[in-house]
Amino acid sequence: MIHASHFTAVLLFALFASTVFGITMRETPRRMFRYGIYCFTLFVGSAILLSWVMFLIAR
Amino acid sequence: MLYSQKGMATTATKNDAGQNSQQGFVYLPLIAGWLVPGAGHFLLRKWGRGALLAASIVGMFALGLAMKGKIYTGAQDILDLLGMAGDLGNGLLFFVSRVLGLGADQVQVTTADYGTKFIVVAGLLNVIAAVDAHNLRTGRKS
Numbered sequence: 447m448i449h450a451s452h453f454t455a456v457l458l459f460a461l462f463a464s465t466v467f468g469i470t471m472r473e474t475p476r477r478m479f480r481y482g483i484y485c486f487t488l489f490v491g492s493a494i495l496l497s498w499v500m501f502l503i504a505r
Numbered sequence: 506m507l508y509s510q511k512g513m514a515t516t517a518t519k520n521d522a523g524q525n526s527q528q529g530f531v532y533l534p535l536i537a538g539w540l541v542p543g544a545g546h547f548l549l550r551k552w553g554r555g556a557l558l559a560a561s562i563v564g565m566f567a568l569g570l571a572m573k574g575k576i577y578t579g580a581q582d583i584l585d586l587l588g589m590a591g592d593l594g595n596g597l598l599f600f601v602s603r604v605l606g607l608g609a610d611q612v613q614v615t616t617a618d619y620g621t622k623f624i625v626v627a628g629l630l631n632v633i634a635a636v637d638a639h640n641l642r643t644g645r646k647s
């Protein structure tokens with residue numbers, strides 16, 4: 447059984463979801479790659495941002 | 506006088522070749538892509554895309570199981586129904602896992618909750634990939 451941390455789970459989720467989004471939402475390999483990176487950044491960035499917001503609200 | 510030369514591609518023969526490549530059951534990549542992740546793209550000879558999609562979806566599903574995620578077997582309420590709809594998107598992975606009894610019966614730890622979500626999202630991503638294969642087949646996407 448894998449005991450992934452919250453952040454590891456976020457990274458894995460973002461990696462797989464971004465790969466599928468990149469391939470299916472764009473047509474050329476270059477644009478697929480760029481869109482994949484864009485989605486990955488948004489996934490991880492929004493998770494970090496929301497985590498800080500929840501941390502500050504909980505204080 | 507009719508002029509033709511062996512090996513020369515006329516407009517008519519080009520059109521015939523194009524039509525032959527579009528013949529067959531148009532929903533085959535969609536169904537194959539749903540049953541086996543990436544299979545729809547493999548049928549269309551998109552080897553790289555298919556391999557990446559298969560690795561992502563199967564990897565996500567396997568990680569979900571490794572985290573002791575739950576596979577929905579019935580629908581007691583609306584949330585279970587939605588979870589099962591997501592799980593069904595995994596195609597054969599879902600049915601084989603149910604037959605083999607894989608996945609936890611109950612979510613007991615936090616990681617198992619992540620795992621359950623990984624399995625559901627893998628199914629939803631597989632549906633997106635299968636629809637993409639269908640769009641490639643119909644020519645809506647290149």
